[in-house]
Amino acid sequence: MNDAADEDLHAPVLPGHGASDYERYLRTDELLSLQRPPEERVHHDELLFQTVHQSSELWLKLGTTEVDEAAARLERDEVASAIRLMRRAVLCLQYVTTQLEMLNQMSPWEYHQIRVVLGHGSGFDSPGFRRVPAVTQRVSRGFDRVLERAGLSLPQLYTHGREHEELYQLAELLTEWDERIWVWRFRHYTIVARALGEETIGTQGTPVQVLGKLIAQRQIPKLWDLRSRLVELFDAEQRGSAA
Numbered sequence: 691m692n693d694a695a696d697e698d699l700h701a702p703v704l705p706g707h708g709a710s711d712y713e714r715y716l717r718t719d720e721l722l723s724l725q726r727p728p729e730e731r732v733h734h735d736e737l738l739f740q741t742v743h744q745s746s747e748l749w750l751k752l753g754t755t756e757v758d759e760a761a762a763r764l765e766r767d768e769v770a771s772a773i774r775l776m777r778r779a780v781l782c783l784q785y786v787t788t789q790l791e792m793l794n795q796m797s798p799w800e801y802h803q804i805r806v807v808l809g810h811g812s813g814f815d816s817p818g819f820r821r822v823p824a825v826t827q828r829v830s831r832g833f834d835r836v837l838e839r840a841g842l843s844l845p846q847l848y849t850h851g852r853e854h855e856e857l858y859q860l861a862e863l864l865t866e867w868d869e870r871i872w873v874w875r876f877r878h879y880t881i882v883a884r885a886l887g888e889e890t891i892g893t894q895g896t897p898v899q900v901l902g903k904l905i906a907q908r909q910i911p912k913l914w915d916l917r918s919r920l921v922e923l924f925d926a927e928q929r930g931s932a933a
């Protein structure tokens with residue numbers, strides 16, 4: 691028998707804590723101790739509440755890291771690989787939005803018991819969301835750069851999309867990233883309204899209604915202004931061909 695056959699494939703070989711390499715590599719002991727244990731919970735639903743928030747932070751960490759890396763690749767003119775990363779980032783925002791649904795499973799009355807232990811804790815201090823504007827601005831600048839190198843304006847890219855397929859796909863992914871932030875904000879707002887009502891003041895003093903106003907914010911406004919510009923361009927072209 692050779693050495694490989696002798697090897698016990700169930701025995702951990704990695705350094706660290708945990709009975710198996712799975713637990714050691716993923717550090718599941720630490721991860722699963724990051725939620726309050728049953729004896730410290732003020733309400734049974736605290737596990738649900740912490741799970742949604744903590745997993746949102748993880749997906750946002752991944753999503754914003756990918757956008758940042760996509761920006762770095764655009765700075766080196768690596769458009770195709772930036773596209774792949776943007777696709778992942780968009781999926782991260784989809785997951786973060788979908789899991790908001792779980793919060794509707796808490797009753798508003800029961801949520802109040804959890805709310806009292808949040809201190810001044812507020813989503814405004816979410817590390818994941820706080821990273822979103824900076825990485826979005828960086829990738830938007832990277833996009834401007836590749837467009838400039840291709841000698842194209844944004845309307846030209848959209849009116850001749852098939853001739854610049856890769857750049858068009860990139861522009862649409864940036865639009866989708868921005869759209870997903872918008873959709874998340876809307877969904878978060880309705881969940882907050884359902885849990886707290888629209889008249890309430892948040893844990894950091896922000897009226898819930900202000901969250902409604904934030905829905906109108908766009909991270910990359912030029913991608914949205916472009917749509918209106920295309921309407922004008924199309925109308926002008928129609929008038930020209932009718933004349």
Ligand code: HEM
Pocket residue numbers: 742743746747790793801811812813814816819875878881882885886891892893894895896897898901904
């Ligand atoms: C029942 C669940 C939730 C309630 C009642 C709630 C409530 C609120 C309230 C009242 C605010 C306004 C700021 C303040 O606290 O004064 C806020 C903001 C915010 N919350 Fe939540 N939230 C919930 C779930 C979540 C989740 C799961 C996340 C994900 C990380 C999140 C992220 C944020 C962010 C990023 C903001 C800043 C607003 C923005 O940029 O649009 N919230 N939330």
